[in-house]
Amino acid sequence: MPEQAQRRADLPEPRETPEPDDHAFEELRHIIVSPEQEQIVEIRSRIENPQRRVEDVSSVVAEAIQMRREQGGGAALAAALAPTVEETLRESVGRDPEVLAGALFPVMGPAIRKSITETLRSMLESFNEALEHSISLRGIAWRIEALRTGRPFAEIVLMHSLLFRVEQVFLIHRETGLALVHVTAASVRAEDPSMVAGMLSAIEQFVRDSFASPREESLASMTVGGLEVWIEEGPHAVIAAVIRGHAPASYRLRMKEALEEIEGTWGAALESFQGDTGAFRAADRRLESLLITAHRERSSSVRLAIAAGALLAAVAAGWISGVAYQNHKWSEYVRRLSERPGIVVTSYEKSGGRWHVRGFRDPLANDPARDLAPYGLASRRADLEFAPFYSLDDQIVTLRAASLLAPPSGVHLAEHAGTLAASGTASSVWIAGFRERAPLIPGVVSLDTTELRNREIAALQSxxxxxxxxxxxxxxxxxxxxxxxxxxxxxxxxxxxxxxxxxxxxxxxxxxxxxxxxxxxxxxxxxxxxxxxxxxxxxxxxxxxxxxxxxxxxxxxxxxxxxxxxxxxxxxxxxxxxxxxxxx
Amino acid sequence: MLQKKICMLGSFSVGKTSLVRRFVESLFDERYQTTIGVKVDKKVVQVDGQEITLVLWDIHGEDVFQKMRMTYLRGMSGYLLVVDPTRRATLEEALGLKARVEEALGRIPQILLLNKCDLIADWEIDLDRIGKFETAGQPIIRTSAKTGEGVEEAFSRLAEAMLHSPS
Incomplete structure (x- = not known):
């Protein structure tokens, strides 16, 4: 014990004692106990002196907290510290909010920005879809479904409508920009993945450099015409998905999950990547799970085709029924026409969109063209060819007789079956003429004058x-x-x-x-x-x-x-x- | 499959793009270089019977309008440093670039290309100095975009160097 020896040498001389024995004992006791006593005094002073205690704790407090956390008592530690920290923060804000705000600013800014951007983007995506479907028939059906199921409309829309295809997925080594894995959807023609991956990385870096965004805020997507490239970055790898159409925001979550899984599985390989992509061959399957094709129940083009077909069918049906109706009207017209006295229809046919009706017409018969309008037929589409002839229809013969014989008022003519009957009172001159000329009228075979009275004879006899x-x-x-x-x-x-x-x-x-x-x-x-x-x-x-x-x-x-x-x-x-x- | 990212560095208009144009697979328009400062091409070479895909980042030369983006160099396994010997300044600039690269990424395989070797009469650079570099271990290849001389060799040797590099 060199220290003790040293200390002994430094000790003051022993006090004078009356008895030599006592003195010797005292000295012995002193030699034996003194160092411990000293230490006790020292320890006591440490314990009793708050200043010393503070000094002692301060030298180990950081290590102690760290050790406690490492021992797995982080939660207890946090719980113990939380009230104090909260109190401290409150106190700090109460005293001067600027200090804390200034300290948090670099952290809060990007965090808030990122959160807002993410929220806005997913909101826009669902809003776009909601808008697209809110006014369609299906949209109405979905609104009803939303009401019925008590789920938000946007959710119903998302559930039903998404149409997109993830055509290519790249797994890119972040550091080198080299393509590790590249998968494509069936029938998609893809360019050389190594060049595309390199260019994607270059563009990503260009954007980051150009807009001086911190590393945490990377390029999330690019839009090229109908294609979107969604990019999800991990510490070592990047997943880029080439999407045709609009993928839902939830797809990004799938990308994130896949990336996390890949980073978890191949983290070490990614870190020590020297250009050998063979190590990542097994990641194919994981990436292929991202090649999603989501159809609507019926694609809009098919729907359009069906609508067009239906329209066409309707038009055709309309046209056919229109034509049929027209045909019906024409045949009805011809039927009625041939029933008319003085008219004989010999043929009718339709050609070149016009109707040709041929036959014979007594000059005294009604003009066939006059009957078109009541049947709703256009005379400009009608070719009516009627040759003149003498009709023997009773009505026409009667008309003919009347027109030729000009009976005076009070005389009535009626032909039936070849017999022209005259009735009423007429002058003997007219009756003479009647008797002479009536038999010459086509259609008149005999005369019936039993009801015809001679005015002069009647006058004379009365x-x-x-x-x-x-x-x-x-x-x-x-x-x-x-x-x-x-x-x-x-x-x-x-x-x-x-x-x-x-x-x-x-x-x-x-x-x-x-x-x-x-x-x-x-x-x-x-x-x-x-x-x-x-x-x-x-x-x-x-x-x-x-x-x-x-x-x-x-x-x-x-x-x-x-x-x-x-x-x-x-x-x-x-x-x-x-x-x-x-x-x- | 083995892939390596390599970069093509050098001053503005030393002929980097012409040098690779005839020898690599291109997908992208050369306008990318003037817009985002880089164009990515591909070159497959055989080294010791092994096929290596060189993903070639042809980086826009520095000029008064555009600084080279060092971030584009990240992760590269090697680079070609192109000099136009008919313009003495391009050698100094190349050496400056090399220093910057080594500062950022350490010593990695590289080859100095003296381009336009078909115009050797017009060379301005100090050939003694070049000889000293070579003696000091700086790999140098004379190339011509016009005749194609040395181009394939440049890629093959760089690939070889990368393959045997411990990095």
């Missing part, structure tokens, strides 16, 4: 010339009636001549029932003779007149009044037409 009682002379004013009768007779005679008939007119004298029969007979004959003579004076030949006196035997009216008796004192006419045996 004429009553009255006489005073017992006399054979006309009452005054009746002369004009005789003149009218003469006119009628002339017309009748003329009519009979034209119609190849002989006309005889009976002039019948009447009396009333007063007086005796014999006298009345004579009187009636005298009266008839008188009228016959007057008619002869008016130019009526005698041979057509037959005079008869019937007395009171054929009264015109029952004699129940003076007026009736007066009526019976008269002369009447009876016309008789007989066909002549020989033709004129």
């Amino acid at each position: 004429a009553v010339l009255t006489f005073p009682l017992g006399q054979a002379k006309l009452e005054s004013g009746e002369e004009s009636a005789v003149t009218r009768a003469a006119e009628d007779l002339k017309a009748i005679r003329h009519y009979a001549d034209r119609t190849n008939q002989s006309a005889s007119v009976s002039i019948i004298g009447h009396t009333d029932s007063s007086g005796i029969e014999g006298t009345n007979q004579v009187l009636s004959l005298e009266r008839a003779d008188l009228v016959a003579a007057m008619l002869a004076k008016n130019g009526i030949p005698n041979e057509m007149l037959v005079v008869r006196g019937v007395g009171a035997t054929e009264p015109l009216r029952a004699e129940n009044s003076e007026e009736a008796r007066h009526f019976n004192r008269s002369v009447t006419f009876q016309v008789k037409l007989s066909p002549l045996a020989s033709a004129p």
Whole structure:
């Protein structure tokens, strides 16, 4: 113990003691115990003196904390320190916030920036998709689904709609920019990966240098036309994914996971990489898992094609049905046309977008072109060729007869099965003409005149010339009636001549029932003779007149009044037409 | 497969690009050099029966407009230092570049290329000095982009040096 020896040498001289034994003992005790005593004093002073204690702890406090952490008591340590640290920070901020802000600034800036950038990017990506799908039919369906399932719309959109293809994935050695592994999706033509990887690294470094961004903030993506290159950097390796379309933000997480796994598995190999890429061959599979192709349920081009097809089909169907409808209208038109009197359709066909209808048309039939409009058909698309002909349709024959014979009002013509019937009252002149010309009309074979009355005959036969009682002379004013009768007779005679008939007119004298029969007979004959003579004076030949006196035997009216008796004192006419045996 | 990143260094217009143009596989436009300062090409060489893919970073020469980006040199296994002997200054600049590279990355395989050896009559550089460098162990190859002389050799020798380098 050299120290003790030394200390002994430095010790003060022992105190004087009364007894030599005591003194010796004391000295011995001193020699034995003193060093320990000294140490105890020293230790006590260390313990009791706070200044010394602080000095002692200060020399080991850092090592102690470190040791504690290394022993795995980090959490307990943190828990123990946390309140103090928090208190300290609070106190520091309370005293002067600038100090802490200044200290944290270099850390907080990039952290906040990175966080905001990341948030904005993923937000934009989902926003874009949400926007894209919010107004489509499917978008509406997805909104309903979101409502139904209680999940956010954006999530539903993400779940359904993503369409992208990761065409190539590079694993690049960060330090050298050499391509370690390169995988491509099927049917993707890729350029030389070593050059592409090198250029990617160069660009990445260029961006970093040019914009003086710290190493932590690397180029995350590049966009080239429809392609995006997403880059994820680890400490030793970089994964670059070439993506066609828009990958969701979640894809970056997959890249991160793959990169972490690769860094974990091949960390040492990456660190000592000397250009031999063979060591990373096994990373192929991990990278291939990043070659994702996400389809929409139906790609937009297919959807477009289907829509176009449907539209085309609809148009075609519309066109076909339009054509069919047009065809139907045309056939209906032709059918109705051929039912029309005076029209015969011999053929109809469609060629060159026009309809050709051919046939015959009686000039008296309706113009076929007039029927087009009611059927909604355009006359400009119609070629109507109708040759003129005489139709024997009853209606047309009737029309033809009417147009040729010009019947006076009150006369009605109707042809049926070749027989033209005339009814009503007409002048004998017209009737004569009718009888002459009607048989010449095409379609008229025979005439029916049973309902046709000759106006002159009717007038004559209804004429009553009255006489005073017992006399054979006309009452005054009746002369004009005789003149009218003469006119009628002339017309009748003329009519009979034209119609190849002989006309005889009976002039019948009447009396009333007063007086005796014999006298009345004579009187009636005298009266008839008188009228016959007057008619002869008016130019009526005698041979057509037959005079008869019937007395009171054929009264015109029952004699129940003076007026009736007066009526019976008269002369009447009876016309008789007989066909002549020989033709004129 | 063995890949090595190499760089092509040298002053502006010493003929780096012409030197590689005929001998390497190119994918990218030469305009990249003037925009981002580098163009990456590829050259496959055989060394001792082993195929080595040289990924060649053809780095834009320094001029008043553009400084060479040292970051582009990161991770390279070797480099070709190109000099235009018809312009004396390019040798000094090359030596300066070499010093900077060695400062940043240490001593790694490299070869000094004296380009335009077809124009040897116009050379301005001090040939004695070159001889001294060679004696001191500086590998030097005379090349011509025009005739192709020495180009393949340059790549092969660099590849060989890298393969046998302990780094």
